[in-house]
Every structure is written in C-alpha cells, then in structure tokens.
Amino acid sequence: MDERKRWRAPLLSLIFLLLFLGVWQVATQPDAATAVAADDEYAALLGAAAAGGGQSAMPTPAEVGAKLWEHLSDPFYDRGTNDKGIGIQLAHSIARVLLGFGLAALVAIPLGFVIGMSPLVYRALDPFIQILKPISPLAWMPLALYTIKDSGISAIFVIFICSLWPMLVNTAFGVSSVRRDWLNVARTLEVSRLRTAFQVILPAAAPTIMTGMRISIGIAWLVIVAAEMLVGGTGIGYFVWNEWNNLSIANIISAILFIGLIGMLLDTTLARLARAVTYKE
C-alpha cells in the first residue's frame, strides 16, 4: 500500500506536465494556410507565418524541445564575443551571483552579529537599513555604472547590494534572539566574549542566518537576469536579451527553463546546508 502511495505524487506531476503540454500544443496549433500571399517572390521574403497572411506565432512544444536539445547537445561552444553556448552563459551568471553573494555574506554576517549583539547599534542603524532594504536592486544600476565605471563590476555590485539586506536582517535577528539562559550559563562559566560568540551564539543563530542566506541567493538569482539584460556582454540575461532581439521565443523559453532549473539547484543546496545546522531545543 505504502509502496503504491509513494508513486502517486510523481504520477500526478507527470499528468500535470502532460496536460500543460497538451494545452500548449492545442493553443499554438498553426492554422491551416488561410490567405495565400500575392506571389512567390514576395512570399520568399517573409517569414513562414507572414507568408500565409498571418503573424508569426508562439512556438509549439516540439519546436521548443528541438531548441532545448540543440542547446543541451552543444552547451559550451564559443563563436565569438557575442555568441557563446548556453553553458558558458549560465556559468558567467552563476559566477557573478556567487561572487556578489559571497561578498555580501562577508559583510552582512559580521555586521549582523555586531548589530544583533548591541541593541544600541541595532537602533542606530535601523532607519538606514529600513530605507535601503526596499530599494529595487536595479535602481542602483545607473548609479553603479556611473560611479564604478565598469559594467561587470556594476552587475556584481547590484547582486551584492540585493543579497546584503536579507542576510543582515536575519543575522541580526538570529543573534539578538538567542535564548538569555544560554548566554547566562556561558557568563556563569566565565566563558570569554569571543568564545561565547563562536560557540554559543553562532550555533544558536545559525538556522536563522542560513534562512537569510537562502532568501538572499534566491533574490540574487532573480536579479542577475534583469541586470545582465541591462548591461549585456555575457550571462543568461544577455542570452535572453539577444534572443529577444531575434524575436526567438523558442530560445527564450529554453532559457527560462534553464534559469528555473539553476535557481532550484541553488535553493536546494542552501536548504541542505540549512538542514545541516538546525538543532532541536
């Protein structure tokens, strides 16, 4: 009985997927040739759909599948500055995200610790954090380009700034809400402040900090696509923009799929890490 139940959810997922693909297929079914264009010479100058008198339409699932296969079978080609395989583009985006995210973690976690441990600093910095936190990371882009004068670093800066706040706020919250009893026990045992921080507060606040990091990397991955669409050059965002330029919806759908997969991968990795540091009280 149990054995059969375990298969139910994946089966249902599969049914949903097939249903979705079916609806997609029906919705994008090309109409049987409606109007015939004036003459062959004219028709040869147009796209397939326009030649039949219509507009080019959404690609069918089969077309997208073919594109996907094309990308998967040769993900690392390099045909010049502006045409690289989707694997290379994804690698560029992931590198940017990890760099910006890493730098943000280096700043946010120590700073969050200080803020969390001192109620005075917490209250003093609170208004700044509250104002800076809700700013859309892309709003920083023109400012970054203007001051940093380097588009690559600007993109990393945008990732840095957007992943900073969730980690900072969560670390501060986690640190400030460590149970008083544990701190008191440490004090009674005359444990040094540094040792308290590393051996009592850090493990106690770790799950909250990890949650902050998980939120941050999610946001960072959302933002990188938009940032790269603005800045261009390399990355999956640039790929989407470049294919938009070419109005190739099939390529864009493939890219969307890859973005989703990588985002899921990043999220599950951090979820695993978070599980490793959780504890039962």
Add this chain to the structure above:
Amino acid sequence: MSAFRNPFDPEIRLHRGGCACGRHHSQAEHDAAEVLEQRQMQDRVVEGAVMRALFPQDAVRRRFLKAVGGSTAMAAVAGLFPLAAAKEAFAQGGGALEKTKLKVGFIPITCATPIIMAHPLGFYAKYGLDVEVVKTAGWAVIRDKALSKEYDAAHMLSPMPLAISTGTGSSPIPWTAPAVENINGQAITLSMKHKDKRDPKDWKGFKFAVPFDYSMHNYLLRYYLAEHGIDPDRDVQIRSVPPPEMVANLRAGNIDGFLAPDPVNQRAVYDGVGFIHLLSKEIWDGHPCCVFSASKEFVTTMPNTYQALLKGILDATAYARKAENRKEIAAAIAPANYLNQPVTVVEQVLTGTFADGLGKVVRDPNRIDFDPFPYDAFAVWILTQMKRWGQIKGDIDYAGVAREVFLATDAVKLMKEVGLEPPAASKAIEIMGKPFDPGRPDDYVNSFAIRRS
C-alpha cells in the same frame, strides 16, 4: 549561398552555422582564419626580403641554413634584425600603434554594418588591429561604457556625440564623430491595423516609438509629422523604446508605429506585424544616421591607433557602398555573433529589394547607403533640431560645435590615405522639399511654425 562562392559546387555548405570550406564553425571564423593566413603570408614576404638582403646568393643562403638549421637561422637573423618590428611596420605602414587590442561597442542594427563587417571580413586586421566588437544592450549603456573607457570607440547615433560634447543629458566631455556610418536606411513602420491610414493627418492620438531621444529618428519623425501639421508633442506620443522591443510592442498593440533603424522595420514585415509606410530617404535623401565615435582623448593620446581604426572603418564603408558586395555582407553580419537575424531580413535591407508588408516587392537600391563623410552641415542641422524641440536651451555656436565634433578634416586626410576620393566640403541639403542653409541656422529654426523654442 554567398554571391562569392562557386555556384556550381554541389558540396557547398548552406547551413548558417558552418562556413564555406566546412572546417570552421561559422563564416566569420573562416574569414578570420583567411585573414590570419594573409597576415602570415605578409610576414613571409618580410622574412624573405630580409633573408635575400642578408644572403644575396642563393647557394650561400642554402649552405648557411643547412649548417645551422632553419629555426636557428631565424633566431639568429631575428637577433641581428628586428624581424617582428619589421613585420609590424610593414602591416601598418605608419607610426607604431599605441594599442592593438581594442574594444568597439555596437548596437545590433544594420546602421552598424561597417563597424560589424570590418570584424568578420578582416578590415581591422588589415591595419594591424585586433578589434573585439561587442554587442551592447542600448544607447544609454553604450554611452556609459564609452564614457567609462570600457570601449575604445563605439557606434552611436549621430546626435549623441553632439549631445555628449555639449553636455546635453550628461556632463560635457569632448567627443568626436570622425566618420558617418550609414546614410538613409531607416523607415516608418505602422501596425497592420492602420494599413488604410496612410495620410499622416489621420495619425492624431497615435503612439510612436523612436530608439532614443537624441536620434535622427526622433528628429526625422518630428519633422515629418510637423510638416503634415501634426504637433509631435501635443497630437501624438513619441517615446523612446529600444529597437528589439519595438516589434514586440507593435504586435502587442502598445504602439501604433515607429521610425526605427533596420532590421527592425523589415523584421516587423517578416513577422507579419507591420508594414513599411515610408523609407526615411523619402524624408531626406542622404541623411546621416549613425556614426563611428570616439572620445577626443582617444583621438589625441593614441593618434596612430585611432587612424588605423578609422582607416579600417573607412575601408569597410567603401566596401559596403558597392551594391555587388551587399549580399556577402548580409551573410557575414546576420549570424548570432552580430545582428542575430534571419539572413533574408538583413539581405532585404542591404540590397533594397524588399517586401513592404502590403503584398508588394519594392526595389530601391538606395534604401540604405554607406558614406563615411561627416559633413559639418549634418551636425548643424541636428543642432538646429535639438534647439527646435527644446533639447538645447539658449544660444549655441552651431559651426563651432559642428567643427569640433564632426571631424571632417581628419576624414579628408585619411580617406586620401586609404585611396578613397573625399567629397566636396559642402553639400546641398533639402528635407521634404525645404532647403537647409547651414550658414543661417537661427533663421532656419525660426522658419518652422511648430517648434518649442
């Protein structure tokens, strides 16, 4: 199939991803390899000349080579004689280049044809430069990257260097436009639903898109509308939309039409979304559109590199000017590395044999043309329009700014050096039947009924 390949060869590769000989990923790589071969051949010539000078008798040279071996001989000769420098000097034929690895930014539109094609067709390599042409997402980004020196030179809309130099829309930095890339080559495209509204007087309430506020597109569209009695600020909406988004917006019905660079217009036809109402050459035949631009600093601190780069562009422009080369160029710049468009779309733009979207095949070989000469009068006209529409406030030294930014004198000199005939310094300009006298810009601005200044 390119016009230059053997049409009787059954083995010729037709696939966009390959090249003619089949050994390279793309035609671009194939061409790059060919250029490299040319360069190697050139080097051989230099080496040969040096060896012949050192050993006038063949028998002596042979004995020497046999005794020490070829590579040792080469090293020995290189020790005596700066072979590498001689090869470089031969390739350039001028002063030493301050920098050979350059980055040039472009926007993926056919206006950038000379800048783009110079890469796959080897015009940069011919002058000893290793230029990376980088596709850029929009005009504001290309301006910022050029200002921040990420690019050594860039493709810009012709009003942009003027705007940068005068500090309109950014802080003033001396900028130059040493060569115009293309003339004509833009069009007004309207949505299919307006195919019966061909008279601009019926366009009240329309929403139009242009690529940028400081663009010929904006000024030409405003001029065209105003000549038909439509006030471009009050009767219609004109917004700036990046070219790739134009077709998508036209399809979605967010805009009614646009005056845009190609291949956007042809792409709208290709996708059955719009039709070409009017080519921009019917507004002003021979108008400039985009320019090749660089900062004054680059021009003055790296004069040799700048000249080599400009020679490459001028050479490419001259090549693009010839109608018989256009198909080859279309095939070279259509791949994903450059314009990322179907070849037929680019070919229709460059050859001027195109579908208008209403069922007719139009043949107009001058749809787009390439003429590098930066006439001062072009700059003055642009400045008058900036003044007319209130982008520039106050008085302005039209001729002075024009001379500083559009480097006509440099162009004359360099065109002679690469063996091209520079045109006369002035040119009669007539826009929709109204003549323009660059000597009296203020009177010209005041002669318009619809204006903002």
